[in-house]
Amino acid sequence: MRVVAKFGGTSLGSGDRIERAADSIAAAVEDGHEIAVVASAMGSTTDDLLEEITFDADEADRAQIVSMGERTSVRMLKAALSARDVDATFLEPGHPDWPVVTDEYGEVDVAETRRRAREVAESLDAVVPVVTGFLAEGPDGSVTTLGRGGSDTTAVMLGKYMDADEVVIVTDVEGVMTGDPRVVEGARNVGEISVDELRNLSFRGAEVVAPSALSYKDGGLGVRVVHYQHGDLLSGGTSVEGEFENLVDMRERPLACLTVAGRAIRNRPGVFQSLSAALGESDINIDAVASGMDSVTFYVDEDEAERAENILHREVIAAEELSSVTVDSPLAVIRVTGGELPNQPGVISEIVEPVTEARINLHDIITSATSVALFVDWDDREETLELTQDLF
Known part of the structure; x- marks a missing residue:
């Protein structure tokens, strides 16, 4: 050996x-x-x-x-x-x-x-x-x-x-x-x-x-x-x-984007936990999460959008810090995964630039240590996938 x-x-x-x-x-x-x-x-x-x-x-x-x-x-x-x-x-x-x-x-x-x-x-x-x-x-x-x-x-x-x-x-x-x-x-x-x-x-x-x-x-x-x-x-x-591989993957089914808005939502302990727990207790899988200063966005399967909206609406009514929940669908997500991504300066702009040049609206970008997820309109999914695959 x-x-x-x-x-x-x-x-x-x-x-x-x-x-x-x-x-x-x-x-x-x-x-x-x-x-x-x-x-x-x-x-x-x-x-x-x-x-x-x-x-x-x-x-x-x-x-x-x-x-x-x-x-x-x-x-x-x-x-x-x-x-x-x-x-x-x-x-x-x-x-x-x-x-x-x-x-x-x-x-x-x-x-x-x-x-x-x-x-x-x-x-x-x-x-x-x-x-x-x-x-x-x-x-x-x-x-x-x-x-x-x-x-x-x-x-x-x-x-x-x-x-x-x-x-x-x-x-x-x-x-x-x-x-x-x-x-x-x-x-x-x-x-x-x-x-x-x-x-x-x-x-x-x-x-x-x-x-x-x-x-x-x-x-x-x-x-x-x-x-x-x-x-x-x-x-x-x-x-x-295992090993790292550069991979461009598109989720086969559409997503719904549910955004909960509220005052200083990030500064109140337990808000995120209560919202995600409410979805989890109803067996609704959360595909991705993004947060802002006064909002939290959950991406779930579009088939679960109506049920998820009602669940989150109950949470909004129960908490005075929360003001509203909105839904946007259908959306697609294209994920780029690769072991070298964090070591490539400017890699995010390299991925995003062709998409914006094609005048495709990016609803969201979520990054982790080894992946970049692009959220676009469902009708733009194939073009976004093709543009992203060309990079890798």
Whole structure:
């Protein structure tokens, strides 16, 4: 089995933890597995180094300075592996075998990085490469970085280009949890989660796997998150399933748009909950929700529009903060889903511009971490779908 194991800063935060990491790597090698290692800077080294740059440093100098954290980690981990009679070598920018390179725009040079990663993979049966995470090498040989969470990106990228069976993210949490164990009681490990679910959570604050890393995951590559105390790289934790695909999809049945207006509706606790609960208790599925300063809009199946209007009207009558409910139908929704959407500056305007140029009225646009939903008149659905598909 070929595995890329990424050790986060907390899992390398002390000599004891480096020893633990080396033990888990050595055990996997002894069992006959091919292991490549990606290492983050020890503990909070990168943040500490950034805080000490109180002077006006250019990007090249800043990259060289912050790279020292990862450079130290790979040397420590390589030495710990050598002490266990594991043949290991560390790779950093400037090394002849260094794999991760960027182009003149600072983007990953996919073709060259894939070629170099495959060359590194060819020697995995004889040596364990310990690669600095977060760092890349520019076309001129300069040190560049992959941004926040870059070590995760390094690991999943190399896993993909090395044709690995699995990428194991070793961190200080027991996989993906049902909630933050520091805040909620009874939080437990989620044994399996889809890549779509995890990336949405990651963009909304869950610090498990960097969302930029998950863009590199394909269906044939396993990704797992384990706690550094687990000690076994090949079991446990949370498995991340599936892959991102750019997808343009149109809902087959028309929707109705029900808008409830009211004074300072967002500032009164419980208003949204009471409205959505009233619909849910009557088995009316809510396809999407949008909110404004003084309104909340629910999109439901058009067949349920009349019943939903009556339900919401009762809520309006019962609450003095609410003033009215209106209905607009039939509407269509075209959704664009893709793992790369959040990483594309201007992507919303690129999706919307052809639609507006065709003089199609957009009733609403709802975005999430990995999708954009366009709401248009039912009669405009086919043209909107065609325009959007042309983009992808």
